[in-house]
Amino acid sequence: MSDIETITVSEEGFACVNQVGDFEFTVDATDEDGPNPNAALVATYASCFLPAFRVGGQQRDHDDLGKIQIDADATLDDDDDLASIEFAVHVAADLADEEFDEIVARAEDICHVHAALRDGLEADVTVYGDAF
Template identity: 90%
Template sequence: MSDIETITISEDGFACVNQVGDFEFTVDATDESGPNPNAALVATYASCFLPAFRVGGQQRGHDDLGKIQIDADADMDDDDDLESISFAVHVAADLDDDEFDEITARAEDICHVHAALREELEADIDVYGDAF
């Protein structure tokens, strides 16, 4: 048995309904009934990186980073393939750049999506403290 099992179904057109455990969501290549696969990947990457960032903070002695928001941007090439991803990480805690660099490096080691992507597609990450 696999560690992760999903079911993806498309009755017609380009929308796919995905079943992951008890959860269901739609991904649509035409952006009509859900985000397109590239947008879903970028959102999934940010959704993995954010808790990894929080754990990285805890492991570096910063248990309360407060609210964290990631604004993700991605560029695509002429073939509609992802070319680059950038994260602007906004953190309520006011830490110095060295502390944020340590937390970011640890988060990169923890984030499973970060590890799964080819190196040239890994997010460029900027962190902004005292953001809220």
């Protein structure tokens, strides 16, 4: 049994409706009905990194970081693949650079998406010709 199960369906075109538990959202390669897959990945990465940053702060005795906002920028290569991702993390708490560096290092250890973006993690793909 797997730990995460999702269903992704496209009746036609390039928009996909994703079912994750009780949640449903659209990802669209053309950016018409939802964000494209690269944008969705960057947003998911930031959505994982932000709470990891907050936990990293708590683990470094900074329980009240206040509002945190991540402005993510990503660049694409000539094949429209992600080439780089940058996070500008804005934190209400005013800490020393060294303290923020420690929190970032801890957040990188905690963030599951950060860990998943590594060489060698790819889907094992099997295709069935009996779509229902």
